[in-house]
Amino acid sequence: MSQPAVRVMDVVKRYGALAALDGVRLEVAQGEFFGLLGPNGAGKTTLISALAGLVRPDGGRLEVMGHDVVADYRLARRNLGVVPQELVFDPFFTVREMLRIQSGYFGLRQNDAWIDEILASLDLTAKADANMRALSGGMKRRVLVAQALVHRPPVIVLDEPTAGVDVALRQGLWQFIRKLNRDGHTIILTTHYLEEAETLCGRLAMLKAGRIVALDTTENLLQRFASHTLRVRLAAGAEVAALGGHPAGGGWWEFAFDRYAEVESILARIRESGVEIADMEVGASDLEQVFLQLMRAA
Amino acid sequence: MIGFQTLLKKEILRFWKVSFQTVAAPILNAVLYLLIFSHVLERHITVYGEVAYTSFLVPGLVMMSVLQNAFANSSSSLIQSKITGNMVFMLLPPLSYREFYVAYVLAAVARGLLVGAGVWLAALPFVHLPLQEPLWVLTFAVLGGVVLASFGVIAGIWADKFDQLAAFQNFIVMPLTMLSGVFYSIHSLPAFWQGVSHFNPFFFMIDGFRYGFFGQSDVSPWISLAVAVASGLVLAALTLAMLARGYKLRG
Ligand SMILES: Nc1ncnc2c1ncn2[C@@H]1O[C@H](COP(=O)(O)OP(=O)(O)O)[C@@H](O)[C@H]1O
Ligand SMILES: [Mg+2]
Numbered sequence: 001m002s003q004p005a006v007r008v009m010d011v012v013k014r015y016g017a018l019a020a021l022d023g024v025r026l027e028v029a030q031g032e033f034f035g036l037l038g039p040n041g042a043g044k045t046t047l048i049s050a051l052a053g054l055v056r057p058d059g060g061r062l063e064v065m066g067h068d069v070v071a072d073y074r075l076a077r078r079n080l081g082v083v084p085q086e087l088v089f090d091p092f093f094t095v096r097e098m099l100r101i102q103s104g105y106f107g108l109r110q111n112d113a114w115i116d117e118i119l120a121s122l123d124l125t126a127k128a129d130a131n132m133r134a135l136s137g138g139m140k141r142r143v144l145v146a147q148a149l150v151h152r153p154p155v156i157v158l159d160e161p162t163a164g165v166d167v168a169l170r171q172g173l174w175q176f177i178r179k180l181n182r183d184g185h186t187i188i189l190t191t192h193y194l195e196e197a198e199t200l201c202g203r204l205a206m207l208k209a210g211r212i213v214a215l216d217t218t219e220n221l222l223q224r225f226a227s228h229t230l231r232v233r234l235a236a237g238a239e240v241a242a243l244g245g246h247p248a249g250g251g252w253w254e255f256a257f258d259r260y261a262e263v264e265s266i267l268a269r270i271r272e273s274g275v276e277i278a279d280m281e282v283g284a285s286d287l288e289q290v291f292l293q294l295m296r297a298a
Numbered sequence: 299m300i301g302f303q304t305l306l307k308k309e310i311l312r313f314w315k316v317s318f319q320t321v322a323a324p325i326l327n328a329v330l331y332l333l334i335f336s337h338v339l340e341r342h343i344t345v346y347g348e349v350a351y352t353s354f355l356v357p358g359l360v361m362m363s364v365l366q367n368a369f370a371n372s373s374s375s376l377i378q379s380k381i382t383g384n385m386v387f388m389l390l391p392p393l394s395y396r397e398f399y400v401a402y403v404l405a406a407v408a409r410g411l412l413v414g415a416g417v418w419l420a421a422l423p424f425v426h427l428p429l430q431e432p433l434w435v436l437t438f439a440v441l442g443g444v445v446l447a448s449f450g451v452i453a454g455i456w457a458d459k460f461d462q463l464a465a466f467q468n469f470i471v472m473p474l475t476m477l478s479g480v481f482y483s484i485h486s487l488p489a490f491w492q493g494v495s496h497f498n499p500f501f502f503m504i505d506g507f508r509y510g511f512f513g514q515s516d517v518s519p520w521i522s523l524a525v526a527v528a529s530g531l532v533l534a535a536l537t538l539a540m541l542a543r544g545y546k547l548r549g
Contacts, residue, residue: 074392
C-alpha cells in the first residue's frame with residue numbers, strides 16, 4: 001500500500017516559448033482526495049492530460065499506481081479514469097451503448113451489471129437508451145463521469161466536473177464522488193470553487209504558471225489561509241507558535257478561525273500563556289481572496 | 299483483443315447507423331453514372347475488341363465506389379472525432395496505435411466493399427458482366443480499400459477542419475480516381491496520357507480489379523498487384539509512423 005497512486009516527477013511541457021508545466025513534482029497517496037487548484041491557464045488540464053497520456057511531456061515522467069504512463073501505458077490507463085473538462089460526446093450512440101463501448105475499450109465484455117449500478121448512482125437510469133445528443137449539459141457531464149468509471153479504476157481524475165453545473169446537481173455529484181473515495185478510490189480533482197476544494201479535499205496543490213506554489217494538507221493550508229484571521233501584535237520577543245499561531249512579521253501573529261466564538265478562546269489561551277497583546281485586528285478575508293493573494297505573491 | 303474488437307465494431311456501427319447516407323447514397327450515385335454514361339456511350343464504344351462499354355464501365359464504377367468510400371469512412375470518422383472532441387474516448391483506454399490503425403482501416407474497407415458490392419448487384423440486371431477470376435476481384439477490392447482507408451486515416455489526422463479534408467478529397471482522391479481509367483481504357487488515350495496514367499496507382503488498382511472480371515486488362519494483373527501492395531505498404535508505414543508519434547492526436 002506504500003505505492004503512491006500517482007507520481008509526477010519533474011514534468012515539463014512546453015508549447016513554443018510557453019512552459020505549461022515547468023517542473024512539476026507531486027505524489028498522491030492511495031485513497032487520498034486530492035485537489036489541484038490554480039487560475040485559468042495554470043496547467044491543471046495539461047498535467048491531467050500528461051497523466052492520461054493525452055499529452056507527451058518534454059521532460060520528466062509520470063506513474064499511475066506504479067506504472068509509467070508511456071512505457072507501461074496499458075496498465076497505467078487501466079488504473080486511471082478521467083473525466084475530461086470539455087463536455088464531449090459521441091452523437092452516434094445512446095448512453096448505454098457508449099458505456100458498453102467504453103467497457104470494451106478497456107477489455108471488458110460483460111459489464112452490464114456494473115453499468116446499471118453506475119447509471120443508477122448517477123441518476124441516469126431513465127436516460128440509458130436516450131441518444132447522447134438528446135441530453136442536457138448536466139446529464140452529459142454525468143455520462144462522462146460514468147464513462148470514466150466503467151473499468152473501476154482505482155484512480156479517478158475529474159477536471160472541473162462542476163463547472164457550469166447547477167447547485168443541486170453539484171451537490172449530488174459531490175456526494176457520489178465522496179462515496180467513491182470512501183470505497184477506496186483515489187480522487188484527484190480540479191475546481192474553481194474553493195469552498196468545494198476546502199470541504200472535499202484532504203490535500204491540495206496550487207498551481208501557477210506551470211509551477212506548484214503550495215502543496216499541503218487542506219488543514220494546514222487553512223491554518224494559514226483561513227476564511228477568518230485573528231491578527232495580534234505581541235510584545236517584542238514573545239512567541240505563541242505553541243498556541244497555533246503563525247508569524248506574519250513585525251511582531252504580528254495570525255490565528256485562523258471559522259466562527260467568531262473561537263476568538264474568545266484564542267485570546268484566553270494567549271492571556272494564559274502570559275503574553276501581552278499590543279495590538280489586535282480581525283480579518284474577514286475569505287479563502288478566495290487568500291488564494292488570489294498567494295497567486296500574486298508567488 | 300476485446301479493445302480492438304470493440305473499436306472495430308464501433309467504427310462499423312458508426313457508418314451503419316447512418317447507412318442511408320454512407321451506403322445507399324453512394325450506390326445510387328454510381329448507378330446514376332452508370333445509367334447516364336451507358337446511355338450516352340453504349341452504341342459507340344467497345345473495349346478490348348468485344349466488351350460492351352457498359353460492361354467495361356461497371357467494374358470501374360464498383361472499384362471507384364470501394365476506393366472513395368474507404369477513404370471517406372476513415373477520414374470523416376477521424377475528423378469528426380477530432381472536431382467534436384470525442385477522440386479522447388479512444389485515446390484514454392489502453393488501445394495500442396496498431397490496434398487503432400487496423401480497426402479504422404478494416405471498418406473503412408468494410409464500408410468500401412459494402413458499397414462496391416451494392417453497385418455490382420444493382421448493375422447486374424442491366425449488363426452482361428462476366429466474373430472470370432473472382433479471387434483477383436476480391437484481392438484488388440481489399441487492397442484498394444486498404445490503400446484508400448490508410449490514406450483517409452492520414453487525411454483525417456492531418457486535417458484540422460472539414461474544408462482541409464474536402465481539399466484532400468477534391469484535389470487528390472477525385473482526380474486520381476477520375477483519371478485512372480474508370481470510364482475508359484487507357485489504350486484509348488494518346489501516348490502521353492497513357493504514360494501519365496502509369497504514375498497513378500489508382501489506375502493499377504482499377505485495371506487489376508477489372509482483370510478479374512474480363513480476364514483482360516491494360517497491364518498485367520501481377521504488375522498491378524505489385525503496385526497496389528507497394529502503395530499499401532508505403533501508406534501503412536506512413537500512417538503507423540504518424541500514429542506512433544501521436545501526431546496531432548497526443549499533443
Ligand atoms: N495544445 C496547446 N497548444 C498551445 N498552448 C496550449 C495548449 N494546451 C494548453 N496550452 C496552454 O498551456 C497553458 C496551460 O493550459 P491548461 O493546462 O489548459 O490550464 P488550466 O487547465 O489550468 O486552465 C495555457 O497557457 C494554455 O493556453
Ligand atoms: Mg483546465
